[in-house]
Amino acid sequence: MDLKAMIEEKMPLTLGEIIEIADEKKIRFVDVVLAEAEIQTGKSKEEVLEEVLKEFDHNLHAIEVGLTTGSSLLLGTTGSELNNMEGFRLFQDEFVDKALVYTIAAQVGNHGVGLNPCAGTGDSCPYTGFIKAMFDTGYERERVAEIAAMILKIGAMFRVGKTTTGCNMEGYGAGSAAIAAAQVELLGGGPRDIERAMVIAISPTIGVPCTPRVMVPALCATHIGGAILNGTLSAGLAVKTNIEVNVPIDVMLAMAAEIHPVAAKALVPTVVEFMQPFFKTKEPVERLIAQAIKDEEKAHIDNTLVKAKEVAKKLAKGARPITNTLGEAVVGGSSQAVGSPTNTGRIAHYLAKGKIKKVKIELYPELFARRGINVPGVLMGAVYGASTADGKMYKEVMELVEKEGIQVEIIKDEEYQVQRVTIETDEGTFMVDALNRGGGRLVLRDATPSKEDAVQIANKLGIVLVEA
Known part of the structure; x- marks a missing residue:
């Protein structure tokens, strides 16, 4: 089957399908993208390429403004500096x-002459900055x-997936994925390399909010600039390495799109709470706002700063001296x-006391899903x-426990x-009930036969206990 027939059979193509077709036909990712565009538009490849570049005309102009005369409410004259x-x-x-x-300059220009948005104006910044960098470093127009x-x-x-506020589907998320793919192409990588790079690039952007912070000076710069750096690293x-990436791009993108509205509802209110004291505004606008509303906002801001x-x-009180900050090494x-x-x-x-006969491990859903890495750890801690x-023990423990005939029960707990x-021995049952924390720490809620003994054991072992 020829290329266009394969494309027509599956249109509209997902990113994963583009990669599958390119991989099967031993061609580039971009070749499939262009062939699909030819089918969709009825235009030749040359016409498609020219129209693609025309889409960037205004945004390239915005960069020039940002590099020269532009001044932004939030970024000032950073571009020209x-x-x-x-x-x-x-x-x-x-x-x-x-x-x-150029990416930073695009945002400065955006606040003056605007940008043609993709998912938003945020991702248009790294897209256009990258394109201008290519022009300025001697790449041919067709490339x-x-x-x-x-x-x-x-x-x-x-652009389709962005349904609410969130840089996870715009400047940082979309920008990272697109720049990763572009850099792979420039490095001579293949379709599967593009897939791996995009998946890696999307990962740290999942759930990242944005819009309220776009009201605060400077913060957006590291989102859009971060897309360039994150995409470059991922590519x-x-x-250049054989790093294993086993998540398909369509799954990663679907997850990002589904988390996007959830993150907006869950995270943005807190972002607004803490960032509102630093929102930039304009005096002519503020003159139109009733004094009672401004007084109410000021009281809220004062309370937020106290909080x-x-x-x-609280964070400072919990921090250990810099001479003893890092925890014990953790395998897995x-x-x-x-x-x-x-x-x-x-x-x-x-x-516990006595010979161990059984270990029961109860984990909340996130830990249960990651049982492949934590069950060996729990068993080497509980049994040995x-x-x-x-x-060494982490690698050998599953085989050792099986040889000793110790029964293991693993349960998903919804809490x-x-x-x-829980450890069962020939002398009784012993249990430690804890809550998970990062850095190897935990909240010790209860223990049998004695919580006090469990606390003493933790202190003796150097295990850090924290409050719930």
Whole structure:
């Protein structure tokens, strides 16, 4: 079956389907993108490429404004300041440095002459900054147009997925995915490398809110600039290493789109609460607002600042001296998913008496889903008292427990953050009921036969207990 027939059979194509077709036909990701566009528009490849570049005309103009005369309510004249510096400005790599400067300048220009949005104006910043960097570093027009086509195809998916506020589907999320794909193409990677890079790039952007912070000076700069850096890092990992990425891009993008509205409802109110004291506004607008409303807002702001100070002081009180800050090493890849449950098992081990016959492990859904890495840790702690740093025991424990004939029961508990370890021996039953915390720490809620003994054991082992 020829390329266009394959495309027509599945249109409209998902990102995953584009990758599958490109991989099967041994062609580039962009070749499939362009072929689909030819079918959709009835235009030739050359016409498609020219129209793709035309889409960036206004946004490239906005960058020029941002680099020269533009001034933004939130970013000031940062674009022209960077443009007037000699040598590297933000990054010791010519292309990445230019892309970063132009991305920031695009946002400055956006606040003056606007940008043509994709998912929003946020992702248009890294898209356009990257395109201008290509032009300025000598790439041929056709090559720039190909990269622009890839960027717009990926951006188009996020444009549909962005249904509410959230940089996870705009400047940071969409920008990271598109830049990752573009950089893979420039590095000579293949379709599967593009998939791996996009998945890696999307990961840290999941759930990240934005809009309220766009009212606060400077904060947006690291979102849109972060897309350039995150995408570049992800592309490098995908092309230059064999790092395993087993999540399909369609699954990652679907998850991002589904989390997007949930994150907006859950996170944005808190973001607004803490950021509102720093929202920028304009005096002509404020003159139109009733004094009673402004007084109410000021009282709210004052209360928020007091609350922020209290939270910050609580964090300071809980921080250990810098000479003893880091916790014990944790095998398995996560101090939260492995370290904390393992330490719960360790406390249970030293609390227990007699020969162990059975270990019951109860984990809340997130930990239960990650049982492949935490169950070995819990067992080495519960059965052998091994520390979170014992890599040898971590590798061998499943086989050792089986050889000793110790029964293991693993249960999913719906209670949030719970991690409960029960050890049955020939002398009785011993249990530690805890809540999960990062850094190998835990909340010790209860223990049998004695919570006091469990606390003493934790202190002796150097396990950090925290309040609920």
